Amino acid sequence: KNEVEQSPQNLTAQEGEFITINCSYSVGISALHWLQQHPGGGIVSLFMLSSGKKKHGRLIATINIQEKHSSLHITASHPRDSAVYICAAGNNDMRFGAGTRLTVKP
Amino acid sequence: DTGVSQDPRHKITKRGQNVTFRCDPISEHNRLYWYRQTLGQGPEFLTYFQNEAQLEKSRLLSDRFSAERPKGSFSTLEIQRTEQGDSAMYLCASRRTGSTDTQYFGPGTRLTVL
Numbered sequence: 743k744n745e746v747e748q749s750p751q752n753l754t755a756q757e758g759e760f761i762t763i764n765c766s767y768s769v770g771i772s773a774l775h776w777l778q779q780h781p782g783g784g785i786v787s788l789f790m791l792s793s794g795k796k797k798h799g800r801l802i803a804t805i806n807i808q809e810k811h812s813s814l815h816i817t818a819s820h821p822r823d824s825a826v827y828i829c830a831a832g833n834n835d836m837r838f839g840a841g842t843r844l845t846v847k848p
Numbered sequence: 849d850t851g852v853s854q855d856p857r858h859k860i861t862k863r864g865q866n867v868t869f870r871c872d873p874i875s876e877h878n879r880l881y882w883y884r885q886t887l888g889q890g891p892e893f894l895t896y897f898q899n900e901a902q903l904e905k906s907r908l909l910s911d912r913f914s915a916e917r918p919k920g921s922f923s924t925l926e927i928q929r930t931e932q933g934d935s936a937m938y939l940c941a942s943r944r945t946g947s948t949d950t951q952y953f954g955p956g957t958r959l960t961v962l
Contacts, residue, residue, distance in 0.1 A: 746890075775950055785891075785939065787950040828890050834881070835904055836951075838890030 745769045746831050748839035755846050761816040763842045765829030768810065775830040776803050776814045779841065785828070788814070819846045850874060852954035854940050860960045861930055868926045869957045873942030880923050881951060882915055883939040884908070891939055897923060898945060930961045 746767045755761055767774070776788040789796050789803040791812065796803050800819075805812040816823055824846050829839040853872045861867050873880045878899050883891035894913070895905045899920035909915075912930075917923040927934055937958050941951035 773950075777953075782955075784955050785941075785953040787952065790950040830890070834879070834896055835893045835906065836881075836891075838883075838892065840888070840890045 744839070745837045746829055746839040748827075748829050748842050750842060751840065752843045753845070755819050755844070757820055757846055757848050759819050759846075761819050761823075761844065761846075763814045763827050763829075763844070765812045765814070765839055766810060767812075767829075767831040767837070769831055769837060771831045772833045773831075774805050774812050775836065776812070777828040777830060779826040779828060781825075788827075816844075819844075821846045821848050852940055852942055852952050854938075854954040854957050856957055857955060858958050858960075860962065862962050863930060863932060865930055866926065866928045867930060867959060868924050869938055869959075870922055870924050871940030871942075871954055872922045873940070874952055875921075877942035877944050877952070878920065879943050879945055879951075880917055881941040881943075882923070882925050883941065885937040885939060885956070886935075894925075927959075930959075932961050935959055935961045 749764045774791045779785045791805045800817045802815040826841040826843050828841045830836040855870045881896040882894040885891040893906050894909050895915050897917040900917050912928045915925045937956040939956045940954040943951045
């Protein structure tokens, strides 16, 4: 079993829909990261969380330390949100999920 | 552009050859990380440096892999006697110690071993 599990693996949504991607981890961590990877490989960090909730624009990330679970929400999704979203646990030797491929159709 | 840069962006080599990749982190970042990502998978941690000191290495990093950061600025990752299983995207990232910032990733070097 991977130390970081994401669901779903693939997600297709219509523009405007509310999207949730889930991440469960089994390792003890000091931080949980959400990353976005576009075709061609470039990775952008979206959030680093150690507790509670963070919001940036239409993106919201939450974490429940006791349950070892985090979610990434996208409100009013747009085709430009189409990308792979990756959850990673830890600070230095990060353990990564396999990613969720999101496609938002116009 | 003051982001993380990597060179080359693409490398095709024959099995058994040695390859070296370079990463230039953001200038004030003292921590530098190397990851490997195969198709359809998330990245895997390989190693990281704080300044010139290599602080941690994954067990994934076999003895054919070596990384250096001699002056605490740029880093190199060398793979000796490449194997087809080494084909992957090699990613570099950097951050400042003690910062609440997350890591900043470079564009990656895509290695294909024929």
